[in-house]
Amino acid sequence: MDINFCQVCGEKLILKQIGDEGMIPFCETCQKPYFKSPAPCVLVVVLNEYNEVVLLKQEYVSNTYRGLIAGYITEGENAEDTVIREVKEETGLNVKTYKYIASYHRSQNNLLMLGYLAHVQKAEFVKSCEVDQINWFSINDALLNLREGSISKQLFETVMSQYLDRT
Numbered sequence: 264m265d266i267n268f269c270q271v272c273g274e275k276l277i278l279k280q281i282g283d284e285g286m287i288p289f290c291e292t293c294q295k296p297y298f299k300s301p302a303p304c305v306l307v308v309v310l311n312e313y314n315e316v317v318l319l320k321q322e323y324v325s326n327t328y329r330g331l332i333a334g335y336i337t338e339g340e341n342a343e344d345t346v347i348r349e350v351k352e353e354t355g356l357n358v359k360t361y362k363y364i365a366s367y368h369r370s371q372n373n374l375l376m377l378g379y380l381a382h383v384q385k386a387e388f389v390k391s392c393e394v395d396q397i398n399w400f401s402i403n404d405a406l407l408n409l410r411e412g413s414i415s416k417q418l419f420e421t422v423m424s425q426y427l428d429r430t
């Protein structure tokens with residue numbers, strides 16, 4: 264989304280050369296540049312002690328494929344706070360340990376997705392109303408239920424290649 268007016272004072276923005284960043288929308292009154300920074304969010308592979316992974320079905324996202332736990336980082340949180348909060352909100356489970364894996368840029372909606380692996384103890388789900396279905400999947404079934412080329416699948420494959428023993 265392009266911003267044309269200052270969100271502080273309402274002044275029309277001009278384009279101004281900012282350092283080596285190129286021409287950036289700028290408010291001359293507030294002396295404030297408006298960078299098109301991506302919105303940060305987390306994407307989490309949630310794994311239990313039996314090497315099963317949580318996948319969600321959210322019908323507003325896809326009827327066919329499932330996805331990993333994801334959510335926006337909100338004001339005052341670091342990425343790890345968001346991982347713990349989103350896993351709790353969407354599954355009811357408590358994260359025991361987590362590990363940062365890799366980041367991905369999603370160009371469709373300018374998201375910076377920070378990928379994590381989180382371990383939980385297997386338990387009954389307490390699902391959020393945003394989620395239509397939530398289930399445990401074996402590693403192989405999870406692979407079949409993640410869309411080819413999706414960031415969820417890329418993260419999952421990275422986790423598998425680095426941290427999971429598939430034998």
Ligand SMILES: [Zn+2]
Nearest residue numbers: 269272290293
């Ligand atoms: Zn302004």
